[in-house]
Amino acid sequence: MADCPYCEQSFADESDIREHLYEDHEYDEFGRIDTKRVDQYVDEHDLKESADDDIREQQVTGEAERTAPATDRHSGERWELQDVQALSTAEITDKLAEHGIDTTEASFRDRAAGVNSAMTLAEQWEADYDVDASGYDRDFIWMASEVLWSRWAPDLPYRERIYDLVQEGRELREKGNDAEACEQWLTAWETIVAVTPDDITTIETANNHLPNVLALEAFLRSVDSDLATLAADDPAYHERRLEFCREVCTQFPDAPDELLLDFRHFVADSLTELGRLTESRSELEALIRDYPEDPWAYKKLADSYWHDESDEPSVRELERAAELYQQALDAENPLEKPSTVSNRLDDIERRLADVDTSETQER
Structure with a gap:
């Protein structure tokens, strides 16, 4: 079951909660799901966009243009993954400490070795440190987990990396680098194999x-x-x-x-x-x-x-x-x-x- 971070409703899977977030919460009220991932999902599944989707996209674009750099953020602002990526490692760990999460490179790698998802690792943090966070603060925690994974444990496969590899391949193809694009997709395939349990x-x-x-x-x-x-x-x-x-x-x-x-x-x-x-x-x-x-x-x-x-x-x-x-x-x-x-x-x-x-x- 998946729980909405902005209300008390629960959903059977992520596709249901994604639909709920778009339909029942205004865009500027949530940030749990990375915008680029939602957009890619819509594109790959050939979902038709409604007039409301167009309006929301215009609102998102305008909001993105007005968003200040991560280092100048104000309390209560919505986090995007790129905001967390712009922070130094020390800034990320300091902010995690504000939520009671104490992590080092060694302890992070120990956790990462036992899971295959940055989201799962973040959920472990929330449970082990009894974190009381919701909305934007909870967004920061899972985004911090993903960014730290890319910095501290890039040799360990994790599910969220698959999207990035596929997207990097698309960008390389758009530039005419077909061979390099294919290499990225083959690396994505290796990651898929690594994070997929044998019983699947x-x-x-x-x-x-x-x-x-x-x-x-x-x-x-x-x-x-x-x-x-x-x-x-x-x-x-x-x-x-x-x-x-x-x-x-x-x-x-x-x-x-x-x-x-x-x-x-x-x-x-x-x-x-x-x-x-x-x-x-x-x-x-x-x-x-x-x-x-x-x-x-x-x-x-x-x-x-x-x-x-x-x-x-x-x-x-x-x-x-x-x-x-x-x-x-x-x-x-x-x-x-x-x-x-x-x-x-x-x-x-x-x-x-x-x-x-x-x-x-x-x-």
Whole structure:
């Protein structure tokens, strides 16, 4: 359960409390949720903005322009994360001490090693030091936890860092630094793996555990797409893509079949691009066993026996390819362009007929 810091209502999850804050409290009355995270959540979930949202955005912009630097703050002003980031470490710890929270780098790292969230660490402070804080003061505590984590324990993964890494990647991409952007997203993925408990095996459950601003499946597909694009110019990224896609399947073995099927295809594709044909065929054979209704594994495996090979295929390989192409055409799920497979099957059958004719003439 999540409690609103400005009234006595409780909510089942953060999405409910976020809606409550926007609907029932004026913007200048709360700061519990970082503004940029709410905005990113709205953007990634394609939520339509109302006229009231536009008015609120104008109010926020005007308020931000009038906000004094953090060092000139007045008592009772709303905290933003950037305000806390502007403070020195000593200023942060002094203000925490005003709330009865005594922390040092060593004690902070000890706490951080036992949790994976700055918010959780802040809640520990509030409980252990019997802190009586609400509203803006409570905002400062969790923001201070996040800022101190970035300074004192940057080597320890924490959930709030995921958003920052994803956002930094977006900013790098906007500047045209696609490779650097992808590196940030891969680091975000490493953090996701680190902070996700082993008993979470589905995308849906992971979404509930991770920051709400992250639409996990969309993020995973975006990273794969970027790795594939980069691999077109730098083959080293085929290896990175292979590793990433395998990790996704291992991390979320109970994800929807559509995602697992796609990512296992990506694994096979990467193996093919890396010239590891035997491994690629093994992956495609496994896909056929696990998803016999999928036509693409049949088609790709057939291609590997003759269409993708530089050497002249044997009669046995041509026959195997013909069998697979027919299975692709007969699969439960139809191909988008069956004519492509039909044409290749016709080509193989003509070549096999030529072989039969040649053998007959020799006899």
